[in-house]
Amino acid sequence: MWAVAFKQSDSFSRLWPSVVGVVTAVASVVLLAVALRHLPVGTAYAVWTGLGAVGVAVVGMLRFGESASPSRLLFLALILTGVIGLRFVEDA
Template sequence: MSWFYLFIAGLLEIAWAVGLKYTEGFTKLMPSLWTLLAMLGSIGMLGLALRQLPLGTAYAVWTGIGTVGTAIAGMVMLGEPAGAMRLGAIALIVTGIVALKFLSPG
């Protein structure tokens, strides 16, 4: 169950990172509230995952999911560049996340 919590925490990290773009410096009420709720949910789920997972592994996977998801969201939703080197770097991060999953207890 801890890996599920960590996965949800990563998805919520993507949500709040993307949400920051729409808050316009926290001047828009609804995007700001949703972003803050996603932040709290992400930290809360990470906390649940840390009950059983090693700190270093959980944090690396959490930030990795957030990094990959946010980069992909930027490309898909905001028209950010998706060059071969950038996609290759994202693939390396995904490889690291998968390796940590299979090499870690829990």
């Protein structure tokens, strides 16, 4: 959410999108820190960045009219597959 809010903030020239961006960025990092209590750093960071990237890409397609080409959707699905796969590997 923070990346989309920063896009909407127009380089911090609009107050509320800027506030939302900063607050959600801080919340995101705090939640990553909480996850690091229970997960290895590589796994936690991969999941954090992977889910964030997929989320922003989906919002970009739905809200900003970015490309939803089959190849883009395939590679986003591969990111999700990797995130899900990490879940199973960590339990092993």
